[in-house]
Amino acid sequence: MPRKAARLVGVSLLGLAGVFVMIAAAGFGFRAYRQNLAAETLAIRSPNGVQEGAYVDIGGVKQWIQIRGEDRDNPVLLFVHGGPGGSSWPISSGWLPWEKHFTVVQWDQRGAGRTYGAAGEALAPSMTLERMTQDGVELAEYLRAHLHKDKIVLVGHSWGSFLGIHIAKQRPDLFYAYVGTGQMVGRTTFEKSFELAITHLQELAQSAGNSEALAELAPIAARPLMNPQNRLVADKWSKALALPSIESFRLAGPVPPLFMPDFSLRDWYNWRKGMAFSARYLRGREGPMFKRDVASLGLSFPIPMIFSEGDADYNTPSEPAEQLFNQITAPHKEFVRVHGGGHFIPFDRPDEFLAELMAHVMPFARDRGPT
Template identity: 85%
Template sequence: MPRKAARLIGVSLLGVAGVLVVVAAAGLGFRAYRQHLAAETLAIRSPKGVQEGGFVDIGGIRQWIQIRGEDRDNPVLLFVHGGPGGSTLAISSGWRPWEKHFTIVQWDQRGAGRTYGAAGDALAPTMTLERMTQDGVELAEYLRTHLHKDKIVLVGHSWGSFLGIHIVKQRPDLFYAYVGTGQVVGRVTFEKQFEITIAHLQALAHSAGNSEAQAELAPIVARPLINPQNRLVADKWSKALGLPSIESVQLAGPIPPPFMPDFSLLDWYNWRKGMAFSAKYLRGREGPMFKRDVASLGLAFPIPVIFIEGDTDYNTPAGPAEQLFNQITAPHKEFVWVHGGSHFIPFERPNEFLAELVTHVRPLAGN
């Protein structure tokens, strides 16, 4: 009887394994089919278009870039992603209309996405703001040569806005303009963000009638200092009270991220690994965004500066960015409010963001 039972169990397990294999194969087949359709949707067919991606030698390592646009004569726009480590390759299908007006370059920074996948943890000693700033300069020089341009436009988002300002400050001659969105100023950005987060949590606790949350949050509301103990309380009630997070972002675009063409399961693995890896060296109280501030670079910019900010950005509140902007001197500067816009305007409201780029940035690009 035990042998018979064992055989039955073995047969059952094989059956379950077979079903799982069939389901997995069907899922992968469906994904491949959707990716094929997505590739057709996103294909650039114009005679003067450009659609390419590959590794480029930058800063002594291979770094991945993607270049897309319908007309090579259009201005080149380098998008410097946030995170740190937050490659945008899989979440940018909403930018397809941008490619009628600009040649869009996406860059997996040192420690991010495919660039991380190519080098792995060996990058650790080089994960510094100074090295990544130089990476950005080298990339801009490469793009000028490769795409036959005198200058390019740099758009920096979140961490990318902090890195982006360092890049344009080091070599302003390479750029027509700097555009910041979700602009990080430095420590004051995160102090303001924490203050706003705690106030939101207290309001949510009040609405929910959660007396325990109100009691724990009250002393922090009175004195919202960023320290380990206060962060633990904030994290606890952010989850319990359902404070909106990055995971709740509503991306706009014709292609859901899991079905983006030429983006493998290995790419997803490296995307997640790269986020964690980059955060280890670039985020937190010991990271450059918290220990340094943009104003220390100097407030005089020899190129145009445009900030495009959402008035409901709770990740990098626009107040510090507006204060910085008011102190900046530049040959041309504009602060553009997107009403109802969050931290993720380029991804949630790409058409609106494009309209601002066409109105405020395209005329500055010289062609």
């Protein structure tokens, strides 16, 4: 009997494994089918269009870039992604309308996405703000030569706005304009975000009738210092009260990230690993976003400066960005307030963001080729 039972168990497990294999094969097949459909949806077919993806030698490292646009004569827009480490091209299908007016360049920064996948942990010693700023400068110079442009438009989101404004400050001659969205300015951004999070937690606790949470949050709300003890309390009640995460946003695009063409499961792995890897060196109390302040760069910029900020952004609140903006001097500057906009305006409101680009940036970006 034991031998017969063991045989039955073995046959059952084998059958179960077969079922799992069939389900997995069906899942992979469905994903491949959807990726083929997505490739058709996203294909650039115009005769003067550009659709490229390649590794480029930047700062001694092979760094991945994607270039897409319907007309090579259009201005070039370099998008500097956030995270840090949050490569944006897997979640950018909503930007198809942008590609009618701009040649859009996505860049997997040092430590992000495919760039991380190609080099891995060996990048660790070079994960500095200074090195990544120089990467951005070198990439802009490459794009000018490769796409035969005099200057390009620089757009930075979240961490990318912190890095992007450093790039713009170092080599303003490369850019028609700088656009920051979810603009980070340094420690004050984190402090304001923490203050707003405590206020939001109090509101959630009040709605839930949670007297314990209200009692623990009250002294922090009275003096919202972002010290380790207060952060522990905030983290505790963020989980208990289900404070919305930074990842809770709606993607406005025809292709969900899982079905983006030419984006393999290995790419998924490197995307997630790259974010964790980059955060280790660039985020937190020891990272440059916390220890550096944009104002220390100097507040004079010789190019147009546009900030596009959501008034419902609790991750990079608009108040510190507006304070910085008011101190900046530039030949032209505009602060665009997006009512009801959160942290991911380019992704969840791509058409509205494009309208802003057309109204506030395109007048400066008419390019007739290198001079």
